[in-house]
Amino acid sequence: MAGKDSGNLKTVRLWRDAALRARKLRSNLRQLTLSAAGGCPGAGAEQLDSPDAPQLVLPANIGDIEVLNLGNNGLEEVPDGLGSALGSLRVLVLRRNRFARLPPAVAELGHHLTELDVSHNRLTALGAEVVSALRELRKLNLSHNQLPALPAQLGALAHLEELDVSFNRLAHLPDSLSCLFRLRTLDVDHNQLTAFPRQLLQLAALEELDVSSNRLRGLPEDISALRALKILWLSGAELGTLPSGFCELASLESLMLDNNGLQALPAQFSRLQRLKMLNLSSNLFEEFPAALLPLAGLEELYLSRNQLTSVPSLISGLGRLLTLWLDNNRIRYLPDSIVELTGLEELVLQGNQIAVLPDNFGQLSRVGLWKIKDNPLIQPPYEVCMKGIPYIAAYQKELAHSQPAVQPRLKLLLMGHKAAGKTLLRHCLTEERVDGNQGGGDKEKSYPPAAPSVSKGIEVTSWTADASRGLRFIVYDLAGDESYEVIQPFFLSPGALYVLVVNLATYEPPRFPTTVGSFLHRVGARVPHAVVCIVGTHADLCGERELEEKCLDIHRQIALQEKHDAEGLSRLARVVDEALARDFELRSASPHAAYYGVSDKNLRRRKAHFQYLLNHRLQILSPVLPVSCRDPRQLQRLRDKLLSVAEHREIFPNLHRVLPRSWQVLEELHFQPPQAQRLWLSWWDSARLGLQAGLTEDRLQSALSYLHESGKLLYFEDSPALKEHVFHNLTRLIDILNVFFQRDPSLLLHKLLLGTSGEGEGEGESSPPAAAPTPGQELLRTTQLHHYVEGFLLHGLLPAHVIRLLLKPHVQAQQDFQLLLELLEKMGLCYCLNKPKGKPLNGSTAWYKFPCYVQNDVPHAEAWINGTNLAGQSFVAEQLQIEYSFPFTFPPGLFARYSVQINSHVVHRSDGKLQIFAYRGKVPVVVSYRPAKGVLQPDTLSIASHASLPNIWTAWQAITPLVEELNVLLQEWPGLHYTVHILCSKCLKRGSPNPHAFPATF
Ligand SMILES: Nc1nc2c(ncn2[C@@H]2O[C@H](COP(=O)(O)OP(=O)(O)O)[C@@H](O)[C@H]2O)c(=O)[nH]1
């Protein structure tokens, strides 16, 4: 049975065992496999292009051969003399050739042939004489052909035990089929039947039947006649209902009923006591089918994509259950008894409405496949659930230890173009109310409280928006300047409220893409389902009419952009659908077909991703909210609006998440003086705070892990260099990041000069020596520093001691400084040029490279003097190139981050603004970013290498780790659409202007 969409491994295993058994039976036989001369296995495309069908010549003395495999040869005829030469043949395999009819020579083998495989050919008819000659046949495979009908003579093959006619064009089956008394297995799936064939009801020996993907529109009541049936596949058969006779199929073990518009099961369904696997996905069940509950032997149950709202507590009676899929329903809660299903290995709950998981959920410790995404979880909070069952167990244990606490906090992100009015808006919103009614003021402006800082850039503050309810916003003011592109994405996290700020005074319709559109794309790519509200500032500078028109225009263009994107995605999803409908064989017939050579499985995965993208659009709250920062009443209206959005339980379940009191206290302690001011805490410092919060050390890890996941602090439990430290002071960290991303040369120089002025008193071992400088020395130093600033802004290069000068106001201790550099590397913002792997530098100056600053268009060629330039080489050796293409939006800063991420894999690298030359061992690699040129040429990122053809494998090995690193980075952008292609250098050799792109499927 081919091409099943079930994801159920057990059944697959069953089939594999059966196949193995068949092969074992054959292994005692004398076998021969032949390939056509010149035919090269795997090069299917080329073979199909050649005009002449290949010819096979049979070797002499093959009279005693019992198994002959002529598969995969592009044959249209069998070799001459086949019938007479093979007097002992029992098994003939002709699959994957180009036969249009059964070769007449096959008839001559009829009296001894027991197995014939003609699948994956171009059969449009079976010769009646040939068929009736095959009277000894036990196994016949005709799948994946173009047969519109089967000859009546088929019914005369009295020994037939297995028949596969799937993936043809059959609208009827011959009546004579009812004579196949010995038939055990029948595949008729993916044909054009319009009703269940009644002939089959006579086949009392039938154990396995697949009638999927036919428009049966119902089953006969007397289907109960098929008493021996163990495996029945009825996927996508438009059944609508099941007759009660269905429940008499008492031998059934595996049953596929997905995608049939079923709303209920017959009451007697519980008679199917032997059922082990049941797939009811993609139906219309609104209630959990109660008739399942007595099926105590059930091991796998699939109920994905229905409309269930609850799960009965009696589900615990299904004590043998290993696999339970309930994703994409409307389930609001799970019964407490679900934790009794301790044998569960797969539990899939994604895409429901579950807010609270039952107590003792952590008991389900065998669950290895766990999916819970897209649920409004508050207890345990989303961040805990996402990390897996052990983390849930730790949370629930902790909650049992200490009281639950609700902590209404919400991250609010202010985004928008430079000078949109974000910072003033933040000040006005968070300052005590101008009308004076709300005296008292907010003492906790800065979160966590910290020394006032001079730097501007990204800023984070705390705003107690509703003191009576303790509701607090953590406000991130994301600088609009392009230089912050690399770090901005770090702050875009799920569950935040996004406020996109637009300056209405300067807004003009043509500016929509840069001031609104691109920001929405960015947020959508990072947080697909984010809640965005649009605030228009500078309302006081606009006339009433102007205000209205501009707000309306923004509104209209957002709708247009959304429509355009959704249509684009739907179009792409349709291409996948069409490719899927065409079937793998046809898809592989021409390299110009869409999704050439891509497997059905990968196509379905791709389709699921499109579906996900289409279902998870940004939630943009309309209308545009105009505000003047000079008008207290308008500001108050905006405050009220933001509060009402935040408190909307459906939109922000996060706000109501339940925490163990100890975790909450731990968090608060981290942000209290004196530790609040420090840049980081050691694990031991944190552990001491933990004890104060009532957490013993063994329980600290899960608490810190939660605080990290929810963005309260940074704690890298998996980094050897950082795991002993807790970075709790985000304000200071962000100030430090800002230092690197303000690209203003005079400001940088100013900071460096400030840094040097206090030199000598610190413990700066690597800094140049400094006595009291003379004016001449002063000048020299200034020139030198100027030089460093230039180098930084041009090449992104800085030596460690100059970085120290820059950070002087923020970081004093050498230890802090080292740690900070580790952190910057971990975040993927810079890499050390000359640090030997795993060893400290021997006294020499470490140089750091910040790829986002590299300005030179082409990499410097120094690194390539010993090597060879790829561009000049591509015609000599085979070029291997993988290209990622981003039709909607390219993640800002991705190239720079990627550039850091690959550093551990390459040597002798040389960086340009858009290109990196490097070596992997001795093999050259090139990474190139090509920004979009209009709509027709999207952004692309490619990874290339080359080698001579016999060694092409070395090129593959060279680029594979780089491809993997990119895939890891791209996982940070779940809402992003991109395609991956392997480019064929042969096209270039043949003089084609563009290489052909084959879809890559990893
Ligand atoms: N008249 C007026 N000026 C505003 C308003 N909002 C911001 N501004 C001014 O616009 C300029 C840019 O604002 P700023 O908050 O720094 O923008 P940011 O770059 O988005 O943070 C500043 O001079 C603000 O004073 C407003 O509503 N009305």
Ligand SMILES: [Mg+2]
């Ligand atoms: Mg600002």
